Ligand SMILES: Nc1ncnc2c1ncn2[C@@H]1O[C@H](COP(=O)(O)OP(=O)(O)O)[C@@H](O)[C@H]1O
């Protein structure tokens with residue numbers, strides 16, 4: 001009997017650090033001895049780059065474009081300590097339907113029972129963030145993933161994307177869809193940034209899984225085509241990713257989130273804007289006083 | 292919110308392929324899945340091309356993901372090679388529109404092709420086959436007729452619009468009868484649809500002295516566009532004339548618009564009416580001594596057909612109208628005007644026009660109505676059963692038909708009115724004798 005595979009999806013606004021975070025989680029998990037497959041579900045197709053020396057791999061849709069009867073094995077590549085890497089890929093910008101592309105790619109691997117065959121412990125989907133259409137919601141639907149996390153900074157746009165994701169999860173939650181695990185707070189370097197995210201999880205009945213600071217170590221590792229875990233294993237940043245990976249491995253209970261309605265969300269952000277302004281003017285006054 | 296529609300009586304915008312097909316030697320090219328193409332071309336018979344040979348890009352999942360423009364390009368290029376047509380019209384279906392294929396650009400690449408190639412966005416979610424018909428005609432005007440060298444107007448030439456091919460099988464007979472009527476008063480009719488008229492008639496459209504639209508709404512935007520593009524005035528005559536009274540009114544209106552002297556027209560009318568009423572009188576026993584005759588009626592059809600039949604039954608045949616059900620999902624902007632048409636019968640008789648697309652809801656209302664005896668229901672095959680339940684008289688005037696085969700006959704004109712009575716009372720005889 002095959003073991004239970006833990007299926008996780010990580011969403012977030014474009015450029016917020018999904019792939020960086022996901023790849024470090026995958027790297028930390030393989031380092032800890034688990035068998036992991038990372039599935040990039042973003043037409044950018046760069047999710048797994050830092051797991052494979054900065055190199056792009058042929059995507060499922062690339063293969064499908066050439067041959068309608070793709071063998072899913074051809075789309076699977078191994079990287080850091082044997083981690084499996086797959087990229088869904090996408091059409092050329094401005095043509096076709098990227099959402100349908102994600103559906104097609106995910107279904108292809110599912111149909112060919114790849115996850116079971118590879119005897120995996122974890123499948124991690126790294127999905128383009130704002131749940132703009134049904135295609136990007138596919139990992140949430142029909143139990144393809146069980147736990148969904150979102151990567152978010154304290155920026156409003158990023159919080160907005162997380163809130164949207166929660167709405168998507170809520171919609172599918174009574175149809176056997178995935179539930180919400182929590183927020184991975186990225187680029188949190190100051191107290192007020194932390195307070196914003198803390199307040200948001202409070203309002204939406206969820207929690208922060210880990211606070212990940214913005215760090216030059218990450219940039220250096222990325223430039224060398226590697227994850228922080230691989231390039232700088234003995235740094236505090238690597239330890240934070242390890243801690244995050246342990247928490248995700250131990251995570252069992254996800255919930256139906258209670259996202260904010262759009263008006264409430266706007267009011268919430270307006271409130272924070274006022275508070276930030278107050279903080280800033282205080283700082284300015286403080287500086288003046290110091291002269 | 293979308294709901295389930297019981298007994299729909301129209302098709303989706305892609306059904307406008309039938310409009311293209313009705314232009315002799317014009318070829319529709321489907322940019323859609325094979326299922327859509329099969330469905331909409333399935334019941335429109337064959338013609339210059341069999342519907343089975345209509346080119347189609349047959350898009351599948353790969354085209355959804357990566358876009359279907361490449362496949363469309365291929366199909367257009369190959370269609371030009373293997374099909375001997377005069378005009379090609381690319382029609383897009385829902386899927387290719389959702390995916391965002393740019394058919395305008397792909398068709399634009401064929402600017403220098405040996406034959407004109409047009410494009411029309413006809414996703415089903417945007418409208419019905421009736422609206423699709425208008426979009427096809429608009430495309431003919433904008434993308435083809437506007438590119439022709441300017442010519443002199445031809446005195447007495449009249450473009451006739453109104454009937455929509457081929458959803459209503461009477462369309463071709465209706466066109467022919469309108470043609471006959473217009474020709475009789477000395478004008479030269481020009482119709483682009485039907486046998487062997489084709490591109491030659493199409494090319495003459497900008498040269499007409501005026502456009503004659505015989506329809507409550509379908510085609511109105513087309514004649515407006517023709518006026519804008521070619522300065523051609525139009526006469527919008529909402530009622531498709533059936534029977535003596537309406538046909539005479541029609542002839543007078545057209546003659547007046549064309550500036551023809553009234554006397555010769557009145558002579559023609561008199562001759563027709565004499566013949567018409569001779570037949571009515573001869574058979575009056577059939578109509579009035581029949582104890583099953585209905586006194587009140589409802590039509591269940593397109594605005595076009597319902598208005599035609601209702602006007603005939605009230606103004607010519609002397610029945611009283613009950614509710615008139617308009618079934619083709621008429622665009623909102625036309626509804627008030629159409630409702631008004633049903634309030635303008637002779638003797639100040641008025642009827643209520645009910646815009647309803649759902650067969651179940653229509654039948655529920657019919658059951659509630661008072662018909663002062665056996666109702667006469669003029670509708671589609673969907674109304675046959677309910678009419679029977681109500682012990683009424685039924686005549687099939689509307690799609691879906693599958694009740695009778697219509698080759699070229701028509702209820703339009705003086706002869707058309709008589710033909711309507713033949714059919715109506717054949718039905719009565721078959722029910723009771
Ligand atoms: N915690 C961090 N510290 C420093 N740089 C980061 C951090 N997280 C993400 N980045 C940088 O932000 C950029 C975008 O990250 P990426 O993971 O590609 O975003 P996404 O996958 O959400 O589009 C990358 O250059 C990445 O190195």
Ligand SMILES: [Mg+2]
Nearest residue numbers: 018019042047
């Ligand atoms: Mg990414």
